[in-house]
Amino acid sequence: MSVTVRVPAKVNVQLAVGAARPDGFHDLANVFLAVGLYDEVTVSPADELRVTCEGPDAAQVPLDGTNLAARAAVALAGRRGIEPAVHIHIAKDIPVAGGMAGGSADGAAALFACNTLWSAGASRAELLAICAELGSDVPFSLVGGAALGTGRGEQLTALEVGGTFHWVFAMAERGLSTPAVFREFDRLGEGLDIPEPVACEDLLDALAKGDPEALAGAVSNDLQPAALSLFPELADTLAVGRGAGALAALVSGSGPTTAFLTRDAESAQKAAQALSASGTCRTVRTAQGPVPGATVMGHSAAR
Ligand SMILES: C[C@](O)(CO)[C@H](O)COP(=O)(O)OP(=O)(O)OC[C@H]1O[C@@H](n2ccc(N)nc2=O)[C@H](O)[C@@H]1O
Ligand SMILES: Nc1ncnc2c1ncn2[C@@H]1O[C@H](COP(=O)(O)OP(=O)(O)OP(=O)(O)O)[C@@H](O)[C@H]1O
Numbered sequence: 001m002s003v004t005v006r007v008p009a010k011v012n013v014q015l016a017v018g019a020a021r022p023d024g025f026h027d028l029a030n031v032f033l034a035v036g037l038y039d040e041v042t043v044s045p046a047d048e049l050r051v052t053c054e055g056p057d058a059a060q061v062p063l064d065g066t067n068l069a070a071r072a073a074v075a076l077a078g079r080r081g082i083e084p085a086v087h088i089h090i091a092k093d094i095p096v097a098g099g100m101a102g103g104s105a106d107g108a109a110a111l112f113a114c115n116t117l118w119s120a121g122a123s124r125a126e127l128l129a130i131c132a133e134l135g136s137d138v139p140f141s142l143v144g145g146a147a148l149g150t151g152r153g154e155q156l157t158a159l160e161v162g163g164t165f166h167w168v169f170a171m172a173e174r175g176l177s178t179p180a181v182f183r184e185f186d187r188l189g190e191g192l193d194i195p196e197p198v199a200c201e202d203l204l205d206a207l208a209k210g211d212p213e214a215l216a217g218a219v220s221n222d223l224q225p226a227a228l229s230l231f232p233e234l235a236d237t238l239a240v241g242r243g244a245g246a247l248a249a250l251v252s253g254s255g256p257t258t259a260f261l262t263r264d265a266e267s268a269q270k271a272a273q274a275l276s277a278s279g280t281c282r283t284v285r286t287a288q289g290p291v292p293g294a295t296v297m298g299h300s301a302a303r
Pocket of ligand 2: 061062
């Protein structure tokens with residue numbers, strides 16, 4: 001028997017970041033949108049916990065107990081007093097260390113898959129609590145759609161979205177470490193008064209209306225200056241996307257993936273071609289959002 005769960009990447013259409021808290025985290029107003037780039041996580045019974053990974057970035061994915069998918073299996077098994085004896089296979093299409101919550105996605109998917117495989121009976125609320133222990137982005141990977149994340153981003157309120165948004169994503173030549181980007185945010189803000197993070201009403205309206213022009217006027221990412229400071233070449237990629245007609249160009253989360261909001265599928269193709277030809281990025285993908293969160297794709301009886 002095996003269970004396969006498909007799970008999407010995310011882009012942050014607003015990422016408002018407050019001052020560092022005593023625990024080192026930052027309060028956020030984090031507006032997440034799930035987009036149609038997916039990892040697929042398959043779990044099947046095994047003698048002991050084992051992780052394998054396939055995909056273009058597979059070499060950068062840890063296969064030991066630090067993998068978020070392994071940590072998810074261990075967390076659920078620990079709560080049920082059982083052994084996490086499971087083979088977790090990750091078919092990875094979400095860029096690694098790209099600011100699109102790839103590891104978080106695998107954590108949410110593995111948790112959901114193990115809950116099904118083991119008939120562990122964890123409720124939605126228990127799954128969300130385990131997700132929040134695993135990482136700030138993990139709860140959103142489970143629920144998908146669009147949501148406002150407050151606290152460190154793990155406290156979610158679902159958001160209405162009145163249409164489909166068309167995106168282009170440009171993956172960079174190397175990754176960026178999320179903690180390093182938050183540290184750079186702190187360094188750049190030293191001595192400044194950092195306001196409390198709040199969700200932008202115009203942005204929430206634009207999402208509710210499904211209006212790409214209005215959304216483009218409202219997107220923001222407080223981590224962008226920090227990501228650009230650590231990875232200045234990203235400014236060139238952003239400029240290429242803007243020049244190719246994107247309505248908005250921004251760094252996705254902690255970066256270094258850059259995200260381009262376009263009017264429609266045709267404009268997305270045009271911007272994608274210009275970005276591919278520019279030589280300023282590694283790969284270019286188009287995707288639409290919102291899409292649902294972690295979803296069981298199938299069970300197989302074969303071992
Ligand atoms: C940048 C985002 O991807 C935007 O969605 C998230 O805020 C990061 O979420 P994540 O990768 O799940 O982050 P976590 O695994 O919870 O934390 C990794 C590190 O990021 C920093 N971190 C993360 C979230 C947050 N609200 N404040 C932080 O300062 C901390 O240094 C933390 O040690
Ligand atoms: N299943 C996983 N897939 C990818 N990376 C993982 C996984 N589990 C742990 N990691 C570790 O997490 C690091 C960050 O990878 P990830 O792809 O999650 O970054 P990210 O998309 O920038 O995260 P976020 O957007 O949530 O900040 C990797 O360099 C790797 O060491």
